[in-house]
Amino acid sequence: MATNILMPALSPTMEEGKLAKWLVKEGDTVKSGTILAEIETDKAAMEFEAVDEGTIGKILVAEGSEGVKVNAPIAVLLGEGEKAGAAVDIPAAMKDIKAAMKAEVSAADAAKADAPKATAPVAKADGARVFASPLAKRIAASKGIDLSALSGSGPRGRIVKSDVENAKPGAAKPAAAGAAPAAGPSGIAPLPDARLLYPAGSYEETPHDSMRKAIAKRLTSAKTLIPHYYLTVDCNLDSLMAVREKMNAAAPKGKDKVPAYKLSVNDFIMKASAMALMKHPDVNASWTDTAILRHKDADVGVAVALDFGLITPIIFKAQTKGLVEISNEVKTLAGLAKEKKLKPNQYEGGGFSVSNLGMYGIKNFTSIINPPQSCIIAVGAGEERPIVKNGKIEIATVMTVTMSADHRVVDGGTGAKFLQTLKAFIEEPASMLL
Amino acid sequence: MSDTSFDVIVVGGGPGGYVCAIRCAQLGLKTAVVERDRMGGICLNWGCIPTKALLRSSEIWHMLHRLKEFGISADNFKFDITKIVERSRAVSQQLSNGVAGLMKKHKITVIAGEAKLAGKGKLSVTKDGKAADYTAKNIVLATGARARTLPGLEPDGLLVWTYREAMVPPSMPKSLLVVGSGAIGIEFASFYRTLGAEVTVVEVLDRVMPVEDEEISALAAKAFTKQGMKLKLGTTVTALKKGADNVTCTLKDKAGKTEEVTVDRVILAMGIVGNVENIGLEAAGIKVEKTHIVAGKYGETGVDGVWAIGDLVGGPWLAHKAMHEGVIVAEKIAGAKGVHPLNTANVPGCTYCWPQVASVGMTEAKAKESGRKIKVGKFPFIGNGKAIALGEPEGLIKTVFDETTGELLGAHMIGAEVTELIQGYVVAKSGELTDAELSHTIFPHPTLSEMMHEAVLAADKAALHI
Numbered sequence: 001m002a003t004n005i006l007m008p009a010l011s012p013t014m015e016e017g018k019l020a021k022w023l024v025k026e027g028d029t030v031k032s033g034t035i036l037a038e039i040e041t042d043k044a045a046m047e048f049e050a051v052d053e054g055t056i057g058k059i060l061v062a063e064g065s066e067g068v069k070v071n072a073p074i075a076v077l078l079g080e081g082e083k084a085g086a087a088v089d090i091p092a093a094m095k096d097i098k099a100a101m102k103a104e105v106s107a108a109d110a111a112k113a114d115a116p117k118a119t120a121p122v123a124k125a126d127g128a129r130v131f132a133s134p135l136a137k138r139i140a141a142s143k144g145i146d147l148s149a150l151s152g153s154g155p156r157g158r159i160v161k162s163d164v165e166n167a168k169p170g171a172a173k174p175a176a177a178g179a180a181p182a183a184g185p186s187g188i189a190p191l192p193d194a195r196l197l198y199p200a201g202s203y204e205e206t207p208h209d210s211m212r213k214a215i216a217k218r219l220t221s222a223k224t225l226i227p228h229y230y231l232t233v234d235c236n237l238d239s240l241m242a243v244r245e246k247m248n249a250a251a252p253k254g255k256d257k258v259p260a261y262k263l264s265v266n267d268f269i270m271k272a273s274a275m276a277l278m279k280h281p282d283v284n285a286s287w288t289d290t291a292i293l294r295h296k297d298a299d300v301g302v303a304v305a306l307d308f309g310l311i312t313p314i315i316f317k318a319q320t321k322g323l324v325e326i327s328n329e330v331k332t333l334a335g336l337a338k339e340k341k342l343k344p345n346q347y348e349g350g351g352f353s354v355s356n357l358g359m360y361g362i363k364n365f366t367s368i369i370n371p372p373q374s375c376i377i378a379v380g381a382g383e384e385r386p387i388v389k390n391g392k393i394e395i396a397t398v399m400t401v402t403m404s405a406d407h408r409v410v411d412g413g414t415g416a417k418f419l420q421t422l423k424a425f426i427e428e429p430a431s432m433l434l
Numbered sequence: 435m436s437d438t439s440f441d442v443i444v445v446g447g448g449p450g451g452y453v454c455a456i457r458c459a460q461l462g463l464k465t466a467v468v469e470r471d472r473m474g475g476i477c478l479n480w481g482c483i484p485t486k487a488l489l490r491s492s493e494i495w496h497m498l499h500r501l502k503e504f505g506i507s508a509d510n511f512k513f514d515i516t517k518i519v520e521r522s523r524a525v526s527q528q529l530s531n532g533v534a535g536l537m538k539k540h541k542i543t544v545i546a547g548e549a550k551l552a553g554k555g556k557l558s559v560t561k562d563g564k565a566a567d568y569t570a571k572n573i574v575l576a577t578g579a580r581a582r583t584l585p586g587l588e589p590d591g592l593l594v595w596t597y598r599e600a601m602v603p604p605s606m607p608k609s610l611l612v613v614g615s616g617a618i619g620i621e622f623a624s625f626y627r628t629l630g631a632e633v634t635v636v637e638v639l640d641r642v643m644p645v646e647d648e649e650i651s652a653l654a655a656k657a658f659t660k661q662g663m664k665l666k667l668g669t670t671v672t673a674l675k676k677g678a679d680n681v682t683c684t685l686k687d688k689a690g691k692t693e694e695v696t697v698d699r700v701i702l703a704m705g706i707v708g709n710v711e712n713i714g715l716e717a718a719g720i721k722v723e724k725t726h727i728v729a730g731k732y733g734e735t736g737v738d739g740v741w742a743i744g745d746l747v748g749g750p751w752l753a754h755k756a757m758h759e760g761v762i763v764a765e766k767i768a769g770a771k772g773v774h775p776l777n778t779a780n781v782p783g784c785t786y787c788w789p790q791v792a793s794v795g796m797t798e799a800k801a802k803e804s805g806r807k808i809k810v811g812k813f814p815f816i817g818n819g820k821a822i823a824l825g826e827p828e829g830l831i832k833t834v835f836d837e838t839t840g841e842l843l844g845a846h847m848i849g850a851e852v853t854e855l856i857q858g859y860v861v862a863k864s865g866e867l868t869d870a871e872l873s874h875t876i877f878p879h880p881t882l883s884e885m886m887h888e889a890v891l892a893a894d895k896a897a898l899h900i
Contacts, residue, residue: 133866135841142838155772161841161866 002057004073009129010039010046018066019074023047028056036075054078070129132159139164211309223368226287227407230366233419235426237382237397240268243429247323260324265399266302266356267327269379272425274298274318275432277352280418284351286372287408293372301353301370302330304337311337312370314350358382364400374406375415377422399426437543440466442767443557443570445549445713448475450744450756451576452533457764459540466543466568468559473533473544475578477753479526480598485621487522488601489786492628496788503825513629515606522601551714555739572739572767575727576760577713579706579745586673587613587702593681594674594700597622607631607698611683613671615642617785619703620654624787627663634664634695636671636685643785647797647846653830654848657789674700708746731775733763741767755781782860784853789829792856794863795844798834807837811893813885815849817900820880826850831889833859840868845889851882858886869893 010017020038024030031053039048057078061068068074130147132140136159140147145167152159208216244263251259277284277298286293298319301312313333315326336342352374355367358381367378382399389396401422405415425432442458444451447469458465472479491513498511537544545568547561557568581596583589589596600622608631612623615637627633635642635658641651642658642665655665666685672692673684682696707725720735720742721728729735729747741763744756758776765773782794801808815821815829829849836843845859862872869890877887888897 134868134871135839135866138868138870139839153774155774157772 002079003052003054003077005036005050005075005077007061007068007070007072007074008039008048009070014070016067016069019061019063019068022059022063024056026056026059030054030056030077050077052077054080130159131157133161135161136164209308211311215309218371219368222371226369226371228369228404229407229412229415230402230404231412231415231419232364232400232402233423235399235401235423236387237265237399237426240265240426240429241382241397244268261327263323263327265358265382266354266379267323267330268429269354269356269377269426270300270302270315270318270326270330271321271323271432272422272429273300273352273354273377274315274321275425276418276422278319279421280414282414283375283405283410283418285374285409286351287374287406292409295351298352299350301347301350301373302333303353303355303367304334306338311342311347312350312353313337313342313347352376354379358399364402366402367404369404369406374409375418376404378402378404438566438568440464440543440568440570442466442572442574442764443468443545443549443568444574444576445557446475446576446578446744446746447473447533447544448576448578448744448756449477449753450578450760451475451574452537453757454574454576454743454760454764455542456536456540457761458767459542461764461768461770463764463768465540466545466570467537468545468547468549468557470546470548472530473537474526474530478529478533480601482753483529484522484526484601485625486786487525488518488625489621489788491518491521492625493788496628500825515603515629519602548712550712551718551740570739572741574733574760574763575713575735575740575742575746576744576756577709577746579708579751581702582705582707583702584704587671587704589702590676593676593679594702596702600701609697610634610699610701611636611671611681611695611697612701612703614703614705615665616645616703616705617643617783619701620785620787622701622703623658623663627658627661628788632662632664632697634666634697636666636669638668638670640668642667643791645783646791646793647832647844648799649832650791650793650830650846650848654787654789654791657828657848658787661788706745706751710746732766732773733759750778750781750783752781752783777864780860780864782856784856786853789849790852791848792852793844793846794856794860795842796834797844797846798832801834801836801843806843808843809835809837809893811835811889811891811897813888813892813897813900815885817888817897818882818885820882820884821850823880824850831855831885833889833893835869835893840870842867842869842872845886855883855886858883
């Protein structure tokens with residue numbers, strides 16, 4: 001019978017690796033102990049030996065492939081008398097290696113979940129093997145607990161009896177555990193690899209760098225796992241623009257005639273957000289499975305677009321900082337971000353974020369929440385619009401703000417009240433002094 | 435002037451203390467140990483190790499009487515109690531030197547003297563009336579325990595002994611009364627009985643080795659009685675009247691009936707009390723209950739930077755438990771990740787009497803009390819080839835499983851070499867293997883360990899050789 005040769009784990013923590021070199025080719029006969037391939041991780045390289053004998057029917061993963069998930073099929077081994085091709089049944093749409101890997105792994109999961117005794121290794125939705133003691137597996141099976149949703153408290157994160165005994169059927173991994181949950185609900189078919197849909201040579205490939213991978217992973221988790229809802233409000237910027245103009249004109253100039261500061265509309269929005277958060281602690285909060293964390297300071301993140309991605313550095317304790325301080329700090333952090341010099345303590349945490357695409361003339365958009373925060377505002381352009389005031393049409397500078405909120409933490413009314421306060425601060429900046 | 439400032443100072447150089455110090459040193463902490471006597475503590479100098487040396491001698495003596503059985507003849511063999519004791523002392527000496535060597539190897543400073551907490555991060559060590567001050571970011575208390583005494587039952591070192599005198603008898607007593615049938619009492623009873631002394635064991639509870647499984651306890655009692663030991667169960671000693679070279683003991687049984695027994699020597703083995711005195715616990719605000727420090731699951735005492743391990747804290751009062759706690763505390767101090775508290779259900783217990791007794795986890799009765807549905811497997815030594823070949827056909831291995839989950843709740847053994855076997859079940863229990871994995875494990879033939887396999891199979895009525 002044809003069997004799949006799976007990507008081996010060189011260490012208990014290995015999740016993926018590089019298939020550095022094939023030492024056999026299709027049609028070669030192998031026996032137990034034959035060295036099949038060289039596998040590399042960022043830490044080690046190792047020869048991979050055959051366990052069974054047979055003929056290499058098909059090599060599924062090409063030499064030099066990186067990021068091959070552990071337990072993904074990398075080749076097909078044929079038994080005696082089997083012919084290459086005949087026994088290998090790879091659905092056409094799955095011919096691409098990555099799609100094939102994911103499908104195989106989730107199929108294996110499903111099969112194992114059905115088994116009455118889950119004694120075989122279980123895999124997480126992203127293909128990583130779940131380490132659990134035999135007793136934990138047995139108890140989990142009898143209580144209907146999904147092991148891949150638990151975090152283990154045993155040695156090297158192994159799931160042990162007490163973890164399972166404390167879990168409720170269907171319990172999910174606590175979000176507070178730090179790392180973003182690996183994937184969305186299992187059972188959703190993976191998207192086919194885009195390369196399948198375009199003729200080769202019709203595109204240029206840019207391999208993912210670590211920031212692209214982080215953005216993909218974090219935002220997929222955030223958008224999949226957080227129940228987002230959206231609130232939109234228009235803010236009249238006439239007063240703010242006037243105040244800003246006066247303040248900027250009053251900025252002391254140095255010898256080179258460069259003013260000491262130049263406040264942007266966004267600096268006002270940052271400050272207004274901080275002040276509004278202090279008035280609405282329910283919004284300045286984070287979700288965990290067991291509790292809501294209400295933050296004591298207004299740590300406001302600001303999304304900074306980079307040539308190679310984006311990052312959200314944080315103005316900590318923004319409620320204690322003046323407009324000039326906020327303005328200068330944002331500039332410094334944005335500069336560091338562009339040089340890739342931000343430290344984790346400058347972008348991790350925070351209670352709220354501001355994303356502003358106004359400078360591009362965007363009128364209105366929605367953002368994805370930046371966990372562990374619960375809310376983010378998407379700020380559009382301040383532009384002259386006709387408004388109706390006392391029954392007359394007038395012209396005012398108006399900006400549209402849309403807040404994305406985590407409904408687990410912030411209910412609609414709570415979010416609306418916060419936006420009301422934010423709008424008031426923005427429309428009358430002097431009221432922030434009250 | 436030697437160094438007086440350390441990352442960690444461990445108070446007490448017993449198995450908990452010296453192991454803690456080694457682990458601290460391995461983790462890069464500047465470490466010292468304070469010891470008032472010899473490195474290795476009671477275990478190495480006056481407990482586990484020297485008694486094993488004594489029992490080895492008595493085991494050989496016992497085997498000499500069985501030579502014919504094995505087709506060998508010899509006569510006129512004798513023992514010399516002085517030489518047996520000398521060997522036991524030499525074994526202790528060698529190992530204590532070994533521990534001192536380990537301290538040197540790990541660059542651990544050994545401070546001789548008695549230590550006392552002297553304020554936050556401070557320790558005062560007194561040696562020959564002179565006090566010296568030391569500072570340490572962390573202090574680990576590992577001062578151990580000593581024999582419990584009761585009013586009217588105080589040792590005098592001559593006629594009424596504790597383990598300490600019993601370990602170094604100047605001559606062979608003809609008759610002995612052992613008070614207490616826990617591990618310490620029963621090991622001495624076994625040693626002296628095998629060498630020919632008339633031994634009476636008094637136990638206040640209604641069975642010997644009361645912490646063990648009832649069935650094992652009963653088999654042990656049967657074996658001891660067959661060897662000629664007198665067991666007085668449910669009995670207390672109410673008075674000791676010392677003569678010139680003997681002691682008359684008044685025993686009272688449950689029904690209130692008293693009797694007098696006159697013996698050469700009395701050994702007191704009524705448990706232990708923690709060494710909590712004169713180490714500055716009260717002033718430091720460390721809580722003591724029933725002579726033991728109340729410590730958290732990682733050895734925290736509630737006072738910042740002060741930790742406690744071993745016999746000084748909760749039971750079981752065993753060297754390997756103290757050693758493990760020493761490692762846990764060292765790793766906690768060093769900020770290591772993934773440190774797990776000790777699980778007492780996985781601490782094995784071994785008694786080196788003859789026949790040996792070993793166990794881990796719940797007794798059958800305890801498992802039943804816990805409300806679980808259980809299944810029990812048993813396999814006798816008589817069904818094992820290696821046991822027959824060794825001439826050790828008496829004994830039993832018993833397993834207790836949770837019937838629903840297959841969890842190994844406990845394992846209990848009596849017979850030859852069981853103290854070396856129990857670790858197999860401890861590994862299985864710690865790794866949370868169930869009956870299924872144990873059933874599918876291949877045990878080597880011919881070994882005594884096959885009985886462990888059979889005892890697992892027997893829980894499903896699938897034992898092969900019975």
